[in-house]
Amino acid sequence: MGVQITPSILNADFASLGEEVARIPSADWVHVDVMDNHFVPNLTFGPSMVEALARSTHVPLDVHLMIEDCDRHAPAYVEAGAGSVTFHVEATRAPVRLAREIRAKGARASMALRPATPVEPYEDLLPELDMLLLMTVEPGFGGQKFLDMVLPKIRRARDLVRKHGLETWLQVDGGVSLETIERCAEAGADVFVAGSAVYSADDPDEMVRALRARADT
Ligand code: DX5
Numbered sequence: 748m749g750v751q752i753t754p755s756i757l758n759a760d761f762a763s764l765g766e767e768v769a770r771i772p773s774a775d776w777v778h779v780d781v782m783d784n785h786f787v788p789n790l791t792f793g794p795s796m797v798e799a800l801a802r803s804t805h806v807p808l809d810v811h812l813m814i815e816d817c818d819r820h821a822p823a824y825v826e827a828g829a830g831s832v833t834f835h836v837e838a839t840r841a842p843v844r845l846a847r848e849i850r851a852k853g854a855r856a857s858m859a860l861r862p863a864t865p866v867e868p869y870e871d872l873l874p875e876l877d878m879l880l881l882m883t884v885e886p887g888f889g890g891q892k893f894l895d896m897v898l899p900k901i902r903r904a905r906d907l908v909r910k911h912g913l914e915t916w917l918q919v920d921g922g923v924s925l926e927t928i929e930r931c932a933e934a935g936a937d938v939f940v941a942g943s944a945v946y947s948a949d950d951p952d953e954m955v956r957a958l959r960a961r962a963d964t
């Protein structure tokens with residue numbers, strides 16, 4: 748797989764989400780940020796919203812769970828039609844069991860790390876994951892400033908994936924823009940979430956293509 752762009756609808760117009768998703772036909776995935784007001788101080792969607800979105804588009808949904816008790820709630824998002832489900836390592840009690848359950852139900856299993864969570868303790872877990880998400884802001888809100896401090900961790904994660912001969916995708920999320928995407932790609936990321944960069948652009952689909960081109964160079 749080459750570079751993939753997954754626009755986040757967190758900064759889209761929630762009153763017309765179907766149309767907002769239809770504005771980005773060039774996207775590889777649509778990133779859906781699920782927040783519960785506990786793991787992060789913000790509240791967004793649940794499984795029924797994911798199910799409605801899945802019915803409204805052919806673009807697969809990349810669901811990012813920022814919720815407590817993801818061990819209990821994650822499977823419902825696979826059943827709702829997500830193509831990929833990401834849980835946070837800081838919120839799960841049983842990451843191996845949860846990743847296996849997500850895969851067994853038919854979605855790609857992915858695990859996220861907050862900016863201060865190191866990747867090394869999870870090296871042996873990588874074969875259980877289809878994707879590793881390295882947060883480049885503290886999760887909770889769109890439009891925050893990209894954290895350069897995460898770049899060395901992206902490099903170390905890429906080295907671990909390579910060392911084990913894995914195909915694990917490396918996703919970055921938070922503050923990704925035309926200005927920061929090259930640094931992430933150069934460090935080894937290959938899946939890029941972009942929220943405000945895409946939805947504040949005059950032509951969101953053009954921005955998706957521009958981001959992909961920038962990451963590809
Ligand atoms: C933040 C979310 C992100 C957010 C990214 O907690 O996980 O997906 O929507 O938004 P930008 O690209 O504006 O930082």
Ligand code: ZN
Nearest residue numbers: 780811920940
């Ligand atoms: Zn996200």
